[in-house]
Amino acid sequence: MPYGETVDVLRAHNVRDTGVPGGRVVMFAxxxxxxxxxxxxxxxYFEASHRVILFDHVGSGGATAPYDVERHASLDGYAEDVVRICAELELDDVVFVGHSVSAMVGVLAQVRAPERFSALALVGPSPRYINDDAYTGGFEPAxxxxxxxxxxxxxxxWSSAMAPVIMGNPERPELGAELTQSFCRTDPDIAERFARATFLSDNRSDLPLVTVxxxxxxxxxxxxxxxxVGQYVADAIPDSSLVVLEASGHCPNLSAPNEVIKALDTFLTREP
Amino acid sequence: MRTAAAEAFQRALLDDDPVALYERAPCGYLSTAPDGRIVKTNQTFLTWTGYTADDLVGRRHLVDLLTAGGRLYHETHLSPMLHALGEAKEIALDVVRADGRRMPVLVNAVLDRDAAGEPQVVRIALFDASDRRRYEEELLAAKRRAEQSEVRAVRLAQTLQQTLIPPVSPQITGLDLAAAYRPAGAGDEVGGDFYDVFELGRGEWVLVLGDASGKGAEAAVVTALVRHTVRALAVTERSPGRLLDQLNAILMSSAHDRFCTLLVIRLRQDRQGWTASTSSGGHPLPFLLRPGQRPEPLGQHGTVVGAVESAYFFDTEVVLGPGESLFLYTDGVTEARGDAGFFGEEQLVEALSRPVGVHERVRDILGQVLGFQHQVPRDDIALLAVGVPPNPSP
Structure with missing residues (x-):
């Protein structure tokens, strides 16, 4: 099925729209x-003061959006999906909070559709994972x-028996057997393609184009x-600031959520 | 004996104190701080990996013992699962041993939190999975090969299919012609239905539509043979019935058990218009469609072609006037099965009663038959409609 008008974008990306209706929008990716x-x-934490949008990328979690081998071969396809969600919800003042590869997805989305976004918060961003001459991304192709x-x-x-559970349930409980089964489990074919799109990307030239x-x-x-790498990103984006979290690992949103909340809260207060 | 068994039981019980249970368990144990720093390990793990406790405890993180890919997998899957769900199970990783060699392991891990809910310790059990991993890798390789073969098979089937029906419907001066073809299912197999339209000479054409026995490569062999034999025979044999007779003899003498049902129609233009001469070899008769009249099957049934020596076929002639047409189909139409049973001849007759041109006719019937079985045909469908254009309205 072609991804077009016939697909309910919000359902396809398992979009959850919570928090304060009409409030400033914080979108987590x-x-x-x-x-x-x-x-x-x-x-x-932000539901008390903001309108909070959560969603799943194609192939992940509860997303049923059709995976497009060509479009999703690069992060541009994922950015396009984000812009589609924003357009469907008619959002024009989004604070986009992107973790890991979604940091670059946010950068691309903002560059592509500047009218939708008013600020970016990037958690553990990397514009290129593979080392390149003077640039240290941290990884070799091998x-x-x-x-x-x-x-x-x-x-x-991951077995196909699990697929229906993972793919087709928009009303998911916060944490149940279902989440245990679906969290971090992706169709292996899509996972491999997403891994390539992520770790072979090079978005260094997009960073200076960010306007928020x-x-x-x-x-x-x-x-x-x-x-x-974080320093590189902060240096390359014109109006940016770097906060170093004391957390270790790549997922402070899970391992040190309070630090993330504090940094984000301060940022939101500063950029009203 | 009873006493010996009881003594052995006692000895085992005494020997397996909690320390031995931990140190010499048949799996490796690691405990780490929430940030991954190793705080404790058992002897089994040290023996497997060649490290000493001093190498690891307080000095190394779990990720330090993994390959680069394993570290990425840890950060993107294992760690998030631990923090979000509290546990992760059956994760396949490679541990890099002190001598640099890799040891495939399966990992189960739990994250314990303190009373305040803050992460306190991660407990990890590692199982030697060397043999299992080798086997799984073989399975994966076999799966990939199977998937590639399937892709090749589908491509082959589709390519072959394209050679068995005309790439585009030919244009016949003075006649309207429309055709449709849908293989059964998802199109991953060559269908048994086929049709052909070719010119014998000026104002003289042959229409062939049939259904070969079997599916896949076997059906393709029959189809190709029948198609080319009919073309060759049609040059000298003007009677469709006698043509089928010769084709029957050829199929009977072929080594394989091949047969098909077939309609052959010869169209000849003369001063009166178009004369159609038709013969059926065990195939559903074509419908003669005349404006204002009920659709009628045309001709007489003959035997299936290539099944018996004593076959018989009949020729039937009809003159097609303006607005009149013939409709040829395979049993994929009438035997289409939907929620309400078979599509059936009655429904086909009703559908054919609509006064429309041949192109819309074919589109309409195909749409109805596909819609009847939720767009997934269980059998091949071939449709062919040929008609004399109606006179321009006065």
Whole structure:
């Protein structure tokens, strides 16, 4: 089925629209590997003061949106999806909070549709994962092949019997057996393609094109997006600031949610 | 014996104290701080990996013991699962041993939180999965090969299919012609239905529509043979019935058990208009459609072609006037099965009663038959309609 007018965009991306109706919009986007529940310790805090939008990227969590092999071969396709969701909800003042690869998805979406976004908050961003001459992304091409093989070794964690549970349930409970089954589990074919789109991307030239205030949240000890990469992003985006979180690892939204909340809250207050 | 068994039981019980249970468990144990720093490990893990406790405890993180890909997988899957769900199960990773070699393991892990809900400790059990991983890799490779073969098979089927029906409907001066073809299912197999339209000479054409026995490659062999034999025979044999007779003999003498049902119609233009000469070899008769009249089957039934030596076929002639047409179909139409049973001949006759041109006729019938079975035909469908254009309205 072609992705077009016939698809209910909100349902297709398992969009959850909560918080204060009519309030300032904060849109949370998950990265490679998991789904919108990556934000389960962070998003609820902002529901008291903001309109909060959560969604799943194609192939992840509860998304039923058709995967387009060509369109989703690059992050542009994912950015296009984000813009479609914003258009469907008629949003024009979005604070886009993107984790991991979705940080760059947010950058591309903002560059593509500046009228939709008023600020970006990037958690663990990396415009390029693979080292390149003077640039240190942290990985060699062989490392990415190794990830693909780790993904395929974990094929067995995903069986087609699980697909209906994962793909087709818009009303998902916060944390149930279902989440246990679906969280971090993606159709292996899509996962491999998403991994390529993510880890082979190079969006360094898009960074200077960002036209909204941007917050870069960098973990002190992140092996996917090391400190110098976060610094690179903050240096390249014109109106940006860097906050270093004391958390370690690549997922402070899960491992140190309070630090993320504090940094984001401060940013939102500063960029009303 | 009883006493010996009881003594053995006692010894095992005493020997397997909690320390031995931990240190010498048949799986590796690691405990880490929430940030992954190793705080404790058992002897089994050290023996497997060649590290000492001093190498690891307080110095290394779990991710330090993984391959680059494993580290990425840890950060994007394992760690999020632990923090969001509290546990992760059956994760396949490679541990890099002290000597640099990889050891495939299956990992189960739980995250314990303190009373305030803050992450406290991660407990990890690792199982040696060397043999299992080798087997799984073979399975995966076999799966990939199977998937590739399937892709090739579908491509082959589609390419072959295209050679068995005319790439485009030919234009016949003075006649309207429309055709449609839908293979059964998802189009991953060559269908048994086929049709052909070719010119014998000026104002003289042959229409062929049939249904070969079997499916896939076997049906394609019959189809190709029948199609080319009919073309060759039609050059010298003007009677469709006698043509079928010769075709029957050829199929009977072929080594394989091949047969088909077939309609052959010869169209000849003369001063009166178009004369159609038709013969059926075990195939549903074509419908003669005349404005204002009920659709009628045209001709007489003959035997299936290639099934018996003593076959018989009949020729039937009709002159097609302006606005009159013939409609040829395969049993994929009448035997289409939907929620309400078979599509059936009655419904077909009703559908054919609509006074429309041949192009809309074919579109209309195909649409109805596909709609009847939710767009997924269980059998091949071939349709052919040929008619004399109506006189311009006065």
């Amino acid at each position: 998950h990265g490679f590997g998991c789904d919108q529940h990556m934000w389960r310790y962070v998003a609820p 490392d990415i092949d190794d990830l693909l093989s780790a993904l395929s070794s974990n094929y067995l964690g 205030p941007t917050l870069v949240m960098q973990c002190r000890d992140d092996l996917i997006a090391p400190m110098q």
